[in-house]
Amino acid sequence: MNNVQEKKSRSGPRRGLREEHRERLVACAEAAIAAGGLPALRARDLAACAGVSLGAIYNLVEDLDELTLLVGQRTMARLDAALGRVEGRGGSGDVGAQLIAWARAYAGFAAEHHELWRALFEFRMARPRDFPEWFAAAQTRVFERLEATLAPLVPALDAAQLRARARALFAAVHGIVALGIEGKLVALPAEAIDAELVAFVETYVAGLRKIGAAP
Amino acid sequence: MNNVQEKKSRSGPRRGLREEHRERLVACAEAAIAAGGLPALRARDLAACAGVSLGAIYNLVEDLDELTLLVGQRTMARLDAALGRVEGRGGSGDVGAQLIAWARAYAGFAAEHHELWRALFEFRMARPRDFPEWFAAAQTRVFERLEATLAPLVPALDAAQLRARARALFAAVHGIVALGIEGKLVALPAEAIDAELVAFVETYVAGLRKIGAAP
Numbered sequence: 001m002n003n004v005q006e007k008k009s010r011s012g013p014r015r016g017l018r019e020e021h022r023e024r025l026v027a028c029a030e031a032a033i034a035a036g037g038l039p040a041l042r043a044r045d046l047a048a049c050a051g052v053s054l055g056a057i058y059n060l061v062e063d064l065d066e067l068t069l070l071v072g073q074r075t076m077a078r079l080d081a082a083l084g085r086v087e088g089r090g091g092s093g094d095v096g097a098q099l100i101a102w103a104r105a106y107a108g109f110a111a112e113h114h115e116l117w118r119a120l121f122e123f124r125m126a127r128p129r130d131f132p133e134w135f136a137a138a139q140t141r142v143f144e145r146l147e148a149t150l151a152p153l154v155p156a157l158d159a160a161q162l163r164a165r166a167r168a169l170f171a172a173v174h175g176i177v178a179l180g181i182e183g184k185l186v187a188l189p190a191e192a193i194d195a196e197l198v199a200f201v202e203t204y205v206a207g208l209r210k211i212g213a214a215p
Numbered sequence: 216m217n218n219v220q221e222k223k224s225r226s227g228p229r230r231g232l233r234e235e236h237r238e239r240l241v242a243c244a245e246a247a248i249a250a251g252g253l254p255a256l257r258a259r260d261l262a263a264c265a266g267v268s269l270g271a272i273y274n275l276v277e278d279l280d281e282l283t284l285l286v287g288q289r290t291m292a293r294l295d296a297a298l299g300r301v302e303g304r305g306g307s308g309d310v311g312a313q314l315i316a317w318a319r320a321y322a323g324f325a326a327e328h329h330e331l332w333r334a335l336f337e338f339r340m341a342r343p344r345d346f347p348e349w350f351a352a353a354q355t356r357v358f359e360r361l362e363a364t365l366a367p368l369v370p371a372l373d374a375a376q377l378r379a380r381a382r383a384l385f386a387a388v389h390g391i392v393a394l395g396i397e398g399k400l401v402a403l404p405a406e407a408i409d410a411e412l413v414a415f416v417e418t419y420v421a422g423l424r425k426i427g428a429a430p
Contacts, residue, residue, distance in 0.1 A: 121393075122337055164407050164410075164411055165411070165414065167394065167411075168391050168394070168411040168412075168414070168415055169415075170394075171387075171390035171391045171393065171394040172386075172387035172388075172390050172391055172415065173387075173390070174390045174394075175386035175387050175388070175389045175390025175391070175393070176383050176386045176387055176390070178336075178386065178390070179382065179383070179385075179386040179389075192379050195379075196379055196380070196382075196383040197383075199380065199383070200383055200384075200387065202422070202426070203419055203422035203423055203426060204418055204419055204422055205422070206421070206422035206425040206426050207417070207418035207419055207420070207421035207422030207423075207425065208418055208422075209425070210421040210422065210424070210425045211417070211418060211421050
């Protein structure tokens, strides 16, 4: 029985206390990232915040990578909820209006939870490895919403193609939102972003309709 | 006369030596970022690489922010050259083919100069302030290419609208390219990116044509 299984098999009050400490640690990490981004994630500060010893952190999580992914999982669950709240806006028949509502909800989430959102994209694991299954599952839920909205416009695509197309659209919208918020290489005034998002989605949807209608 | 002007007014061999040191420092910073990303930019290592004392760095550049922007300027000049090499591909009349060539050149540059390209987008100044004019000018050159390619498809836009539209398209393409290379929240196999880029540009161009043709 390896160490992970051993931890999982713990039960009773001992396990409850560990879970409690672990949740407190994730909440501390989330607060640190929300305040100062990924550079604010320092083991010593986290230990103080969670009320555990420095060494005890590594009994609660494997490493800071896992801790960051746990925060990312929470961020994605919030994003998923924010995107879910606008689902069906604009009438179920109007895919263009639904996609605009989706893009605006995404932009709103990025503005509201700027550092947590940014951390999702900037995080690089100190020890690169595949994402754990629970993290991949949280990703998938976010994309499935967009796949469902997009599907009526691309009836000719199979499931794998639809998945890729929805992720590419997600990435395009993400790119436009990021450009307004970050103001790095790609600078555009934040107030222009909403108009550009709307123009972009309208153009993209018109293109899908045109290509779909072509012989 | 302030300190900056004083430095600028230096001339003769003294100035020549300073320029030489400064260029060596920028080359060292570029090599460091290319090898290990922004976290690899450490003053002590840079001083050793450039053969100057630690304190002398701050006679050559204002701070590490300025040094990073100088590297960014070089990266953008390379990007501009890479995008310029495919200009006119697909015939000057076929805007769709030109935009696909542009997007592929951008994806190729990002893959080839991954860390330098990534640094452009992840860099946050330790002392936030407006970008210097020479940096903004390097940005503008990259966008002007895309504006010129896009212009025939959006004849109704004025110059400011065209500028915003080109930057939004840049950001969308950037988003799709980044998703293949980074594999973070938005995961798509790298080999799917080319097909998605082509489908995306074709859809977007079809949409622009449809909207342009609408009464």
